[in-house]
Amino acid sequence: MQESSHKDGIASGADTEASPVVSAIKLLRKAFPQLYIACDLCLCAYTDHGHCGIVRDDAEHTIDNPASIARLAQVAVAYAKAGAHVSSPRNWGALPNF
Numbered sequence: 001m002q003e004s005s006h007k008d009g010i011a012s013g014a015d016t017e018a019s020p021v022v023s024a025i026k027l028l029r030k031a032f033p034q035l036y037i038a039c040d041l042c043l044c045a046y047t048d049h050g051h052c053g054i055v056r057d058d059a060e061h062t063i064d065n066p067a068s069i070a071r072l073a074q075v076a077v078a079y080a081k082a083g084a085h086v087s088s089p090r091n092w093g094a095l096p097n098f
């Protein structure tokens, strides 16, 4: 199994060097140095539960907003280090209490 296809509860594969987004950003920056790169922050492709956030271990499996935001921030830093100019989650409206 490739690291980028690994899925778990915290979307570990979202910000690894093998992440398809991190790899794509690096390739784009190299091929098109003047290109403005804006990325969608998304965890659902990397979680084993399919939600775009960190799920609490409670009966309702609710989204843990603080943990989700912290994890999205980690992924945003990885995208920035890879060369992205902007990263933004599109799921703010989907997170309760936001």
Ligand SMILES: [Zn+2]
Residues within 6 Å of the ligand: 041, 042, 043, 044, 045, 051, 052, 091
């Ligand atoms: Zn998502």
